[in-house]
Amino acid sequence: xxxxxxxxxxxxxxxxxxxxxxxxxxxxxxxxxxxxxxxxxxxxxxxxxxxxxxxxxxxxxxxxxxxxxxxxxxxxxxxxxxxxxxxxxxxxxxxxxxxxxxxxxxxxxxxxxxxxxxxxxxxxxxxxxxxxxxxxxxxxxxxxxxxxxxxxxxxx
Numbered sequence: 001x002x003x004x005x006x007x008x009x010x011x012x013x014x015x016x017x018x019x020x021x022x023x024x025x026x027x028x029x030x031x032x033x034x035x036x037x038x039x040x041x042x043x044x045x046x047x048x049x050x051x052x053x054x055x056x057x058x059x060x061x062x063x064x065x066x067x068x069x070x071x072x073x074x075x076x077x078x079x080x081x082x083x084x085x086x087x088x089x090x091x092x093x094x095x096x097x098x099x100x101x102x103x104x105x106x107x108x109x110x111x112x113x114x115x116x117x118x119x120x121x122x123x124x125x126x127x128x129x130x131x132x133x134x135x136x137x138x139x140x141x142x143x144x145x146x147x148x149x150x151x152x153x154x155x156x
Contacts, residue, residue, distance in 0.1 A: 006040070
């Protein structure tokens with residue numbers, strides 16, 4: 001994983017707080033990554049298969065995830081609750097599956113697709129935002145596979 005600067009490891013307390021907030025235990029390989037490698041800004045990389053329309057730039061830290069879970073009128077609201085955004089970018093976010101049928105698998109939440117499908121119009125309207133599985137595409141079977149593949153992504 002190519003960080004732009006020094007990553008910040010998470011504390012056991014920060015991981016436990018996130019797990020409490022989402023009501024689920026994090027997948028083991030992602031949990032271990034947070035405690036031993038950490039999170040932070042990445043070397044900006046093009047997300048493969050997006051036609052160069054998406055750039056990944058940050059593995060989200062505790063404060064980032066807390067803000068995303070608390071905020072309204074953000075693209076992250078479009079992500080179904082069975083996923084957690086764990087790496088942010090332009091055009092989308094990498095998410096990890098939380099529910100049993102998707103647990104530990106890595107998905108791309110495609111915000112450009114959400115725009116084209118008209119899902120984002122609701123972000124400015126009062127009331128609940130419609131989440132959609134339609135914007136989610138599976139990319140990796142595990143966090144470890146995702147991390148291993150990142151070294152081959154094109155930097156920008």
